[in-house]
Amino acid sequence: MGRGVTLWFTGLSGSGKSTLAQHITPILKAHGCKVEMLDGDEVRQNLSRGLGFSKADRDTNIKRIGWVAKVLTRNGVVTVAAAISPYRGVRQWCREQIGDFVEIYVDCPLEVCEARDTKGLYARARAGEIKQFTGIDDPYEPPEDPEVVVHTAEESVEQSVQKILARLRELGYL
């Protein structure tokens, strides 16, 4: 396998983006793919320190992830991006830039994400300690035509991963 592609996970905080990305990565490697995971938090640390959570800053951050994903993808790497990426416009920009782009909507009701509250962020957002938190006081724009939708409130991780792999096969990336 030498064909690059970006798997773009989008969804609310706590929806399961990173979990799915972490589960699919070794499977793709076992298929002989070069795989690089771009995690939203890690990329913020390395490329976007100083940026905040306004729409403009979020878009800048996502464009940086998109640019790195483009460079990796055109060098044959399967790039797994996991970032909330709440805005449709900039996801579309990434799709156009990257070309080989598979958008995976990690659909999970806000109530479920909030009940999980993996990082304790929803509690802090509800308490007003964090502002501009996606789903609470900042918008999330669901994809209109993603290549894959997974429903993590109803499916197991394994089921969601299989769904994604099946779609990658269908699209000729596996």
Next chain:
Amino acid sequence: MGRGVTLWFTGLSGSGKSTLAQHITPILKAHGCKVEMLDGDEVRQNLSRGLGFSKADRDTNIKRIGWVAKVLTRNGVVTVAAAISPYRGVRQWCREQIGDFVEIYVDCPLEVCEARDTKGLYARARAGEIKQFTGIDDPYEPPEDPEVVVHTAEESVEQSVQKILARLRELGYL
């Protein structure tokens, strides 16, 4: 060839970094390498818009190039970075992060760079229109132990390129 490495060109503005990078890229591709060029100006545009030319901002910009180079290099890409990168400390940081790192010092006297003035920047710096210009009113710290030194005031582009290729062979990257 699947082995990644970063070729890190450092030197004054107008010393010939981009010219050498552009000449060596197709030769490396002809050797079967995947090659990605990270040009200082292009990276600033994509990853560091808003950063200036203070030491802190320059270091941040170079660390971002270094981070992208690391990710590419570990995926088997020959990454050709061409940025002034005037500070020794952050170049050392990149070396440690990346591991497979070949530092190429593009040595050229300031007078020659200034006489070339490819981008018209030296004239503007002398006129005081640009501040913090490396070599004029901002420092350049030459590498102490680079893998390659090329002297572009005396060598032809072809000679410098051959010198770099010979060193890459010696180091086992070609």
